[in-house]
Amino acid sequence: MAKGNYYYKRLGNNIKKHRRKRCLSQEQLAFLSGVDRSYLAEVETGKANPSVRFLHKLSNTLKIKINSCLKNL
Numbered sequence: 001m002a003k004g005n006y007y008y009k010r011l012g013n014n015i016k017k018h019r020r021k022r023c024l025s026q027e028q029l030a031f032l033s034g035v036d037r038s039y040l041a042e043v044e045t046g047k048a049n050p051s052v053r054f055l056h057k058l059s060n061t062l063k064i065k066i067n068s069c070l071k072n073l
Contacts, residue, residue, distance in 0.1 A: 007073050009046030014069050016044045018062045033061040 019029050026044070030037035035057055042048035052066075059066045 005046055008043075008049055010073050011050070011069060012044040012046045014071060015040075015058060018064055018068065019044075022062055024062075029058065029061060033057040 019026070022029075024032070026040050027037050030040045033040075035054060039048060039050075039054075040058075043050045043054070055066050055069055059069060
């Protein structure tokens with residue numbers, strides 16, 4: 001596995017953890033954030049490299065700071 005993929009998986013797991021803490025489905029989080037659900041699924045599984053804008057939208061919806069998503073990378 002390429003090193004970048006390792007970080008993307010960790011990032012995706014952090015996002016998923018915060019989403020579940022808020023009891024939101026991927027579809028609900030995507031709708032509330034104004035992002036595509038299938039792209040959110042790719043981010044959560046580490047298959048996509050999200051932009052800062054995408055992370056900002058998610059963090060605002062989840063009421064967390066972006067650095068919470070990047071923690072322990």
